[in-house]
Amino acid sequence: MTTVLNVDAVNRSFGDRHVLKDVSFAVDAGRLTGFVGANGAGKTTTMRIILGVLGAQSGEATWRGAPITREVRQRFGYMPEERGLYPKMSVAEQVVYLGRLHGMSAADAKARTATLLDRLDLGPRAGDLVEKLSLGNQQRVQIAAALVHEPELLVLDEPFSGLDPLAADTVVAVLRERSAAGAAVLFSSHQLDLVERLCDDLVIIADGTIRASGPRSYLREQYALPRYSIEVDADAGWLRDEPGVTLVELDGPRAVLDLTPETDDQKILRAALDRGPVRSFGPVRPSLAEIFREVIQ
Numbered sequence: 001m002t003t004v005l006n007v008d009a010v011n012r013s014f015g016d017r018h019v020l021k022d023v024s025f026a027v028d029a030g031r032l033t034g035f036v037g038a039n040g041a042g043k044t045t046t047m048r049i050i051l052g053v054l055g056a057q058s059g060e061a062t063w064r065g066a067p068i069t070r071e072v073r074q075r076f077g078y079m080p081e082e083r084g085l086y087p088k089m090s091v092a093e094q095v096v097y098l099g100r101l102h103g104m105s106a107a108d109a110k111a112r113t114a115t116l117l118d119r120l121d122l123g124p125r126a127g128d129l130v131e132k133l134s135l136g137n138q139q140r141v142q143i144a145a146a147l148v149h150e151p152e153l154l155v156l157d158e159p160f161s162g163l164d165p166l167a168a169d170t171v172v173a174v175l176r177e178r179s180a181a182g183a184a185v186l187f188s189s190h191q192l193d194l195v196e197r198l199c200d201d202l203v204i205i206a207d208g209t210i211r212a213s214g215p216r217s218y219l220r221e222q223y224a225l226p227r228y229s230i231e232v233d234a235d236a237g238w239l240r241d242e243p244g245v246t247l248v249e250l251d252g253p254r255a256v257l258d259l260t261p262e263t264d265d266q267k268i269l270r271a272a273l274d275r276g277p278v279r280s281f282g283p284v285r286p287s288l289a290e291i292f293r294e295v296i297q
């Protein structure tokens with residue numbers, strides 16, 4: 001894994017509100033990084049600092065170990081929280097124009113715009129004025145605008161808000177293609193189920209402080225509860241009396257249980273088998289929503 005973007009001990013205040021407190025995390029090339037946190041946690045402020053729209057009071061964001069200059073930023077794609085399209089331009093003109101602003105030739109910008117609009121199911125709307133589009137379609141145009149110049153870093157502020165599930169799936173596929181091509185993708189989202197499905201890495205922020213970051217699989221292991229689910233044929237109520245077991249849920253033959261660290265899961269499985277067939281037994285992997293609740297406490 002190659003880290004390309006580093007956010008390093010960034011602090012930012014607005015008046016006497018200290019909204020980013022020593023924020024540090026890394027974003028790797030070829031991976032999708034989900035940036036999650038409650039409203040007002042500091043996601044947009046962090047993204048603005050990465051893009052140079054806002055300054056940090058101390059600390060900095062760096063790209064491949066060097067300061068982020070205007071030239072470097074030309075190779076970034078940004079979808080800001082406040083969507084900024086020109087309502088009186090056609091969809092294709094708008095995307096081509098933004099490609100040109102990022103230094104593309106007219107021919108390249110046109111070709112890439114046509115491909116992207118098709119990919120985002122906007123091909124038939126290419127000639128329509130942006131203002132005539134539904135909000136969901138405008139959102140897709142905004143995503144095309146951030147992607148047109150094939151950026152090395154994509155920073156997307158809530159790219160899925162306002163998209164229906166099918167449109168969200170299309171955008172997910174497009175982002176995966178970009179990351180498979182080697183781009184680093186950082187996106188914020190409130191939709192934890194979507195982040196869970198999509199991202200390789202996670203950064204969790206609360207009250208301006210990074211609470212956890214790293215590969216999703218690593219965080220899952222780190223925050224894994226000693227929790228198991230079991231399904232047997234008869235009533236599983238006997239588990240209540242097993243030493244080292246706390247029953248979390250019991251529904252006839254199905255149960256969810258926590259084990260103390262010293263309790264051997266295989267001992268519980270054997271005890272169950274002594275009583276009859278066991279249909280399933282295994283650890284319960286925490287969902288992102290559960291990890292999120294645990295780390296922001």
Ligand SMILES: Nc1ncnc2c1ncn2[C@@H]1O[C@H](COP(=O)(O)OP(=O)(O)OP(=O)(O)O)[C@@H](O)[C@H]1O
Pocket residue numbers: 014019037038039040041042043044045046081
């Ligand atoms: N220009 C500003 N002036 C004053 N306060 C600001 C400014 N920009 C952001 N803030 C404050 O900084 C804090 C962090 O805001 P930010 O928009 O970064 O959070 P966020 O995690 O993106 O939230 P959301 O999910 O609601 O978009 C909030 O308390 C916000 O009110």
